[in-house]
Amino acid sequence: MSRSEPRDLFPGALEMMVLRILQREPLHGYALVQRIQQASNDLLRVEEGSLYPALQRLLKAGLLRAEWGLSSTNRRVRTYYLTPSGRKHLATEVSRFAQMLKGVSQVLALRDA
Amino acid sequence: MTGLRDLFRRRAELGELKAEIRAHLDEKIASLVAAGMPRAEAERAARRAFGNITNVEQAARDVWRMPRAEDLVADVGFAFRFLRRSPTFAAVAASSLALGIGANLAVFTVINALLLRPLPVDHPGALVVFSREDADTGRTNSLTFREYADLRVRTSSFVGLVAHAGGDGSLQVGATLVPNAGERIRGARVSSNFFDVLGVGMAVGRGFLPVDDSSADPERSVVLSYDFWQRRFGGDASVVGRPVIVFRDVPFTVVGVAARGFRGIEADERTDAWWPLGTVKIMFADRLAGWNVSVMGRLKPGVTLAQARADAQVAHAAIVVDEAAASPNWNDARRRRFVSQRFNVSSGRTGIAESLRTQFTQPLYALMVSVAAVLLIACSNVGALLLARTAARRRELAVRLALGSGRARIVQQLVTENALLIAIATMGGVALVPLAQRTILSYAPAAAAAALDTAPDVRTLAFAVAMALTMALVVALLPAIRSTRALEGGLSAGTRGSGGTPRRSRTHQWLLGSQVALSVALLVVAGLFVRTLQNLRGVDAGFDRKTVVLVTLNSGAATTAIARRVVPALETIPGVQSATFYANLGLLGGGSAMSDCVIDGSLPGASAEVTCAMMQVGPRFFETTSTSIVAGRAFRTGDEPPAAQVAIINETMAQQYFGRTSPLGQRIQGKLVVGVARDTKYTNLREPAPRMMYTPVGAGWVVADVRFALHSTRTIAELTGPIKRAVVDAGVTQPVTAIESLGAIANATLARERLLAELASWFGLLALVLACIGLYGTMSFEVARRTNEIGTRLALGATRAQIIGGLMIECGTPVAFGAAGGIAATLAVSPLLARFLFGLDATDPTTIATAVLVLGLAAAAAAFLPARRASGTDPLIALRAE
Numbered sequence: 001m002s003r004s005e006p007r008d009l010f011p012g013a014l015e016m017m018v019l020r021i022l023q024r025e026p027l028h029g030y031a032l033v034q035r036i037q038q039a040s041n042d043l044l045r046v047e048e049g050s051l052y053p054a055l056q057r058l059l060k061a062g063l064l065r066a067e068w069g070l071s072s073t074n075r076r077v078r079t080y081y082l083t084p085s086g087r088k089h090l091a092t093e094v095s096r097f098a099q100m101l102k103g104v105s106q107v108l109a110l111r112d113a
Numbered sequence: 114m115t116g117l118r119d120l121f122r123r124r125a126e127l128g129e130l131k132a133e134i135r136a137h138l139d140e141k142i143a144s145l146v147a148a149g150m151p152r153a154e155a156e157r158a159a160r161r162a163f164g165n166i167t168n169v170e171q172a173a174r175d176v177w178r179m180p181r182a183e184d185l186v187a188d189v190g191f192a193f194r195f196l197r198r199s200p201t202f203a204a205v206a207a208s209s210l211a212l213g214i215g216a217n218l219a220v221f222t223v224i225n226a227l228l229l230r231p232l233p234v235d236h237p238g239a240l241v242v243f244s245r246e247d248a249d250t251g252r253t254n255s256l257t258f259r260e261y262a263d264l265r266v267r268t269s270s271f272v273g274l275v276a277h278a279g280g281d282g283s284l285q286v287g288a289t290l291v292p293n294a295g296e297r298i299r300g301a302r303v304s305s306n307f308f309d310v311l312g313v314g315m316a317v318g319r320g321f322l323p324v325d326d327s328s329a330d331p332e333r334s335v336v337l338s339y340d341f342w343q344r345r346f347g348g349d350a351s352v353v354g355r356p357v358i359v360f361r362d363v364p365f366t367v368v369g370v371a372a373r374g375f376r377g378i379e380a381d382e383r384t385d386a387w388w389p390l391g392t393v394k395i396m397f398a399d400r401l402a403g404w405n406v407s408v409m410g411r412l413k414p415g416v417t418l419a420q421a422r423a424d425a426q427v428a429h430a431a432i433v434v435d436e437a438a439a440s441p442n443w444n445d446a447r448r449r450r451f452v453s454q455r456f457n458v459s460s461g462r463t464g465i466a467e468s469l470r471t472q473f474t475q476p477l478y479a480l481m482v483s484v485a486a487v488l489l490i491a492c493s494n495v496g497a498l499l500l501a502r503t504a505a506r507r508r509e510l511a512v513r514l515a516l517g518s519g520r521a522r523i524v525q526q527l528v529t530e531n532a533l534l535i536a537i538a539t540m541g542g543v544a545l546v547p548l549a550q551r552t553i554l555s556y557a558p559a560a561a562a563a564a565l566d567t568a569p570d571v572r573t574l575a576f577a578v579a580m581a582l583t584m585a586l587v588v589a590l591l592p593a594i595r596s597t598r599a600l601e602g603g604l605s606a607g608t609r610g611s612g613g614t615p616r617r618s619r620t621h622q623w624l625l626g627s628q629v630a631l632s633v634a635l636l637v638v639a640g641l642f643v644r645t646l647q648n649l650r651g652v653d654a655g656f657d658r659k660t661v662v663l664v665t666l667n668s669g670a671a672t673t674a675i676a677r678r679v680v681p682a683l684e685t686i687p688g689v690q691s692a693t694f695y696a697n698l699g700l701l702g703g704g705s706a707m708s709d710c711v712i713d714g715s716l717p718g719a720s721a722e723v724t725c726a727m728m729q730v731g732p733r734f735f736e737t738t739s740t741s742i743v744a745g746r747a748f749r750t751g752d753e754p755p756a757a758q759v760a761i762i763n764e765t766m767a768q769q770y771f772g773r774t775s776p777l778g779q780r781i782q783g784k785l786v787v788g789v790a791r792d793t794k795y796t797n798l799r800e801p802a803p804r805m806m807y808t809p810v811g812a813g814w815v816v817a818d819v820r821f822a823l824h825s826t827r828t829i830a831e832l833t834g835p836i837k838r839a840v841v842d843a844g845v846t847q848p849v850t851a852i853e854s855l856g857a858i859a860n861a862t863l864a865r866e867r868l869l870a871e872l873a874s875w876f877g878l879l880a881l882v883l884a885c886i887g888l889y890g891t892m893s894f895e896v897a898r899r900t901n902e903i904g905t906r907l908a909l910g911a912t913r914a915q916i917i918g919g920l921m922i923e924c925g926t927p928v929a930f931g932a933a934g935g936i937a938a939t940l941a942v943s944p945l946l947a948r949f950l951f952g953l954d955a956t957d958p959t960t961i962a963t964a965v966l967v968l969g970l971a972a973a974a975a976a977f978l979p980a981r982r983a984s985g986t987d988p989l990i991a992l993r994a995e
Contacts, residue, residue, distance in 0.1 A: 029133055030140040048137070049164035052130060053172035059126070060176055066129075075140060078133050 028077035188529035213488030214542025219549030235312025240461035255405035267428035273310035318369030331391030501894035531589035633935025636964035639877030648952030655793030657739035658856035745788030797862035
């Protein structure tokens with residue numbers, strides 16, 4: 001499974017971002033990709049296809065639910081919604097990530113001896 | 114069940130995913146086109162940005178999979194196909210494992226039945242069994258009823274003590290004895306508290322009344338076993354209250370039927386009926402005190418076995434001292450020996466099976482070790498074959514590893530293949546169990562074979578599971594891990610070229626060496642046992658085994674008047690040269706009739722042993738049994754007491770008591786020695802003859818354990834009818850219970866030796882065959898692996914003989930080391946083996962040399978065939994094969 005993920009993200013990063021974005025508004029797959037790239041100012045390069053296995057994992061874990069509907073461009077698309085347990089999961093993931101980031105940053109900020 | 118739900122959801126999700134991906138691409142293309150890109154280019158760009166669609170779909174599908182379970186199903190299917198593709202390998206591997214499994218399970222079930230299964234009574238763990246053994250000979254002796262009664266009074270650790278005297282008897286319904294109307298049963302005389310102390314309830318009726326066992330008027334009651342009640346009376350409850358005859362011609366009353374499942378306290382007998390021990394008094398007024406009984410007790414709650422043992426030992430020591438003090442005519446040696454006997458209390462959880470356990474416990478454990486060794490050989494053999502096969506599939510596996518298959522995944526698949534093999538073998542092994550059980554039990558007495566409860570139970574199941582897990586580890590997991598580790602080097606290394614990995618070769622050699630070692634050890638042991646059996650069969654028993662037939666009447670006891678009526682009747686049977694009777698057993702019936710035999714006057718001194726085995730014999734005994742008289746004369750009319758007091762002693766007694774002096778004319782216990790008879794075997798063919806003294810049966814005696822002997826060259830089948838008619842014609846109402854040839858009885862005493870010799874031979878042979886299969890397999894594999902090396906050497910001018918020689922020497926090394934290891938192993942266990950052997954040492958060089966020679970020849974043949982095939986390799990083809 002790790003092989004199907006982009007090399008430049010750590011495991012779980014994509015899922016976390018998906019959850020965060022869907023927390024603001026329900027979106028379909030393509031729109032999600034667009035939103036990730038916009039939000040990261042194109043700093044993150046997400047292989048578009050890799051989004052779908054991640055969505056499937058989140059669906060399976062019950063963190064998302066999906067509904068078919070029409071997009072703004074009038075296409076039949078599948079829109080993803082955050083479930084309550086997804087909301088909870090995101091909160092814990094974000095705080096864990098913040099902790100990790102803090103730790104890593106402190107190490108990286110060490111002055112040269 | 115989320116797994117299953119996911120499995121169904123997966124199909125739906127996959128359909129939706131395809132549509133979703135399509136929508137995604139469409140939208141992307143649309144936006145790119147809107148930004149001014151040509152449509153064709155936009156399509157390409159959209160796909161590029163998306164990545165590999167198939168991979169995405171696969172990854173998404175994996176999310177919903179139950180990967181392990183599904184891989185397993187696929188693996189099992191694959192494994193089946195794989196095994197079917199090499200049926201010879203599959204058959205050899207599965208059948209060798211199956212033989213090992215079947216043999217192990219069978220031996221274990223028999224051990225379980227004889228030694229481990231608890232009695233079906235209330236809290237069997239609290240039961241203990243009392244025993245005593247002679248400090249010098251280590252032989253266990255029964256307790257007497259008097260000792261039992263004393264122990265009850267003098268101990269305080271027990272809720273209760275029970276006495277039990279089991280034996281073959283007959284049961285006839287009705288109040289009057291009808292000749293030959295009874296049927297053979299296994300009966301037991303028991304103390305009246307028997308069922309209460311054991312905690313066995315009654316299915317129907319009541320147990321025995323709690324009366325004093327030694328009262329003058331014992332209760333004449335019978336309790337039937339549930340099985341016998343069902344078998345004989347069809348479970349009819351009205352049998353309670355009916356009269357039956359189980360003992361001479363005295364009517365007893367059936368008072369109850371014991372609870373279902375209880376078959377008595379003997380693990381090797383199924384008791385059909387019990388009656389009170391006190392009834393001994395009806396026939397033998399004064400004999401009850403000295404009656405031999407087995408004694409069991411139930412510990413009081415909170416009392417440990419060690420406490421109870423100490424308690425009982427103190428009590429018994431006092432009893433022994435009292436008894437010795439009450440016997441003023443014993444000499445010092447007799448007294449010392451009696452007082453020094455060891456008394457023990459051990460767990461009675463599994464009941465009693467004294468004779469069978471003494472005889473078979475060690476052989477059974479020896480068998481268990483042998484069959485475990487056979488299974489080990491089979492396992493290492495199959496393990497080696499699997500390793501070789503995996504090595505042959507290196508290329509396939511390496512390609513799969515290179516293509517990204519996880520090592521764990523490959524190990525899983527290999528393990529599945531191996532586990533399938535084990536599963537097939539286990540089923541085969543389980544199917545073999547009944548046959549193997551019957552084979553082992555055929556060496557035990559028929560009654561014991563029928564009585565031993567070999568039905569599977571928790572312990573059997575646990576054993577089977579433990580065995581399967583061990584095998585799974587050895588045969589399935591290790592080779593799989595081992596072969597994939599070797600592969601990790603990658604595709605290029607080792608798949609071509611002539612060099613193999615030395616590490617793997619070494620594994621093979623170790624496996625081969627240990628197989629050879631185990632085979633040699635088993636062959637040596639088999640050889641020792643076979644020669645022991647031959648020695649025993651050829652041993653001079655002192656009597657003629659071929660022409661003597663022994664006849665036993667029910668209940669054993671008879672007056673001499675009856676015996677004297679039966680003998681002439683037997684002698685009128687055509688083809689019977691002579692007939693006689695004798696008492697107190699002997700002639701391989703064994704018996705414990707050891708009596709004081711003190712020479713009148715000074716000899717032997719106070720320190721000498723003064724007991725000897727007594728046999729009371731009827732007229733023409735020595736003639737009928739072909740026991741020759743080496744000095745003096747046989748008994749003749751007029752020798753019978755009380756008119757005369759004469760005796761004949763055997764050679765051993767003459768030698769020990771009188772040395773070179775002639776015993777003729779000397780007096781022992783007041784009896785004049787008139788002759789010396791040849792030594793004859795007494796209890797079995799193995800033990801040397803004890804000191805024996807024969808005296809004529811006196812007129813008007815009531816003797817226990819009477820048997821008749823007749824001399825005839827006719828077969829048992831021809832004689833059976835006439836013998837039974839002769840007994841009825843003589844006016845004897847007791848049924849004939851056994852007609853056996855002395856040869857058959859002698860052979861029956863060799864049951865243990867036959868069991869060891871025959872089964873060890875089978876296992877030795879099996880081990881040999883397995884080792885040869887292993888050798889053949891390893892050699893074939895080695896040859897196949899080195900085809901091009903051999904081809905090159907042939908092309909460079911090596912002769913076929915050189916090639917064959919080289920290969921044989923290579924595999925000769927582990928064989929030689931293995932053989933040496935095997936010899937070392939047998940020498941190490943030789944002290945354990947010695948006690949089972951007769952007429953040769955456990956280190957017997959001939960046997961060891963023969964075993965090594967047999968193995969060497971078989972190994973050479975197994976190695977030669979593939980080597981010769983290899984030497985026939987066409988160099989061109991061999992080199993081109995690369």
